[in-house]
Amino acid sequence: MRKKPKFHGLKKIKVRQSWNKFNLYNLSRMQKLTVEDKTFFQQKWAAKAVTRAYHGEQIKEKQWQRMFDTRIPSVQSMDHRYLAQHDGSEQAAGRGSGIELSNGLAKKSQPRTPYMHMVYGPTERRLDTAIWRALFASSVRQARQFVTHGGVKVNGKKMIYPGYQLNPGDMFQVDPDRVMFATGAMKNQDKAYKKAKSREAQAAEEGATEEATADEGKEVSTETDNTSEQEDGAINAKSDTPPEDPELSLKDRQKTIKSLLENAKLILSDPHDRLSAPRKQEWRAFSKLVRSTLSRARTTSDATTSDLESQFQLLKSKLAPTSSSASSKAAAEAHQREAEARISAEDERMLREALERAYENPVDDAKPYATPWRPRPYMSPFAFIPRYLEVNQNVCSAVYLRHPVARPGLAEVPTPFHLETSQLAFNWYLRRR
């Protein structure tokens, strides 16, 4: 049997619906289809082959032929002011096509509507394609897997058919964890990166490798207890700790503030870069410190600590100095120390930012992607959301508003091919070719 060609082959350029870097390379060197050396049939065949490799490559040819439609939806955008001022008779005036301008110039013509780019419009209606277009998956194949594995809901009901044809107004939701996994950087890429780094370090210095392995080991050990800690942290701390006196001592507070701010500074210093093992430890230490500070506040209830804003307010109130009634000299001294313990506005902002970051994008080794989350490499050149979808990324949901349409100068079906190629493909699918 003939060997199946590679999906992202480099010899014969086939652009696919995926964010793969091989695909990006292929897209960057894609050329217009050569037609000079081909018969018309060959041109159409080649155009069909290259466009079908992109559009609905997972759909069987027969299935696609059933979906294909020669009637292409299009729109004209109207100006309501013009419609109000004219009743349309001006366009029928003269010899039937409007009065010619006296200077003999033609009226400003609209750009042509690229109907031929809409050949594969029907595939955009499929659920798997729509999920990929909404940037919830890194390829259509992956989107298809999300659907078949039960990670997608349509209008609140689980939908397991990737070929489900979305109707205008349908809402689809993808499990956020899957989306974060699909669009986030890979977890073991970090390991590879680290390995490469450590190899470099080895070349430079012999002793460095020992440290790196020690770090890794430490990380693994902290990983295991960290996850369990995170789960019952708030609850245990509340129930297990013996009732302390409600106010922290001044020294204690100073110390806490100092370490909190230091940690926050570290977190903010390189937020988006790859985190090394010690950095991750710092990150965790910060969240741990926040937790422990909060748990010392006896007024906490579970409901309030889950909210970020209230968490921050609580932290602030915890750290804010309380008025003390003592003798004048002692009071002055205490006042001075309190001033040291007080958080400045700048520090407060920093603390809040760090808290937000640590809360929203935590280091969590239980996740299947690199944490803290960051977009996967080579994603940005593929990132666009067509107008027929409305996406809310926060809840990983999108609404299929309407079918894609062509309008003057713009086709809404995203296709990487030249207009001529699309036209040839359209001609291939006409019944009589």
Added chain:
Amino acid sequence: MYAWLNGPGQVFHDPLPNSTNYLSAYDKAGRLIRAQDANEKSRSKAEQDKEEAENEEDPDAQEASSEEADAARLRREARRQEQESKGDGNKVSSESMEDLRPFPQNTQFMSQPVLSVELRDEIFRRVKDGGLDVRTVSAQLGVAIERVGAVVRLKTIEEEWIKQGKKRATPYQTAILSMLPTTPFDATSPISTSSTRSRAPTLAHEPINDLPVHPATRPQLFVPVSESRVFTRTDAAAAFSASLLPAHARIPHPQLVHAERYRASGMTDREVRERVEEDEREREEREREREVRRREDEARRMRVVQGRRWDFRFEDVRVEDVGRDGLSERGVGWRYGAPHDDRKRGKVKIPTRVG
């Protein structure tokens, strides 16, 4: 391939901060085209400035009026400072149409802006708190009706998630929106809040009055009409199809056309608003009546018999519904000769609608 990925393709590894990062924005060597252009421009500007400065040093010019020269210098200084301050953000601000094409071959496709978070919030606020209807908000903010509805729907889910304490994909949203072009919402800018005027097209997110091309209007039509006759849009629609409405009635926001007409007839803004609201109320009333009539009609046709577990619904059917070839979808029952293989092994029945 790796030569490309490590060379010109390196720029695509990480997103450009707060900007799109598409293939068309770069040249073959992987240099940002618009950054180069900006550099060239600034260089030529600098040369110009130098020339101007030289001119200024001419004794004649100095003599002419020192005050004016001072003012000019100040202005130039300010302009330069402005440019310098823009310098960092230059890459971000000046994305042209060319830069927004993700596919270099396809010039008819571009990455169109999506709603920014602020605009989404504003839409939600106006609909939920302001109590405005979707159509009005759509006209005010220049966002299509269906998109306004979708934003509200999605935002409601988000609010629910917040209430439930469910973790949202916030880092994902931040990353994605920084990679896409977005339509900003500026609360300080004078945005029309009236329902009878729509937002200026430059500020609008998308064209809101899209007229779908009706299949009846596709074939070219030759209608002989006497020269003296005023042949309007309504006549043209009737010529294509008897049931086809004219364009000003088929667009999603016909009330904007009505408002313009009222305004042209000399009404004040307030009168126009009242009149349009009245029209709107009438329209809603008519729709409600139609719905009631439909329900009554259905109740008359359908006879419901209460069963122990299910209701039995009886409806009259017509034999002619199967159509001439007997294969029409609307036909009822088992039809002779029509294959009935929907229960065969391997036949997947994908639902056509959910919910």
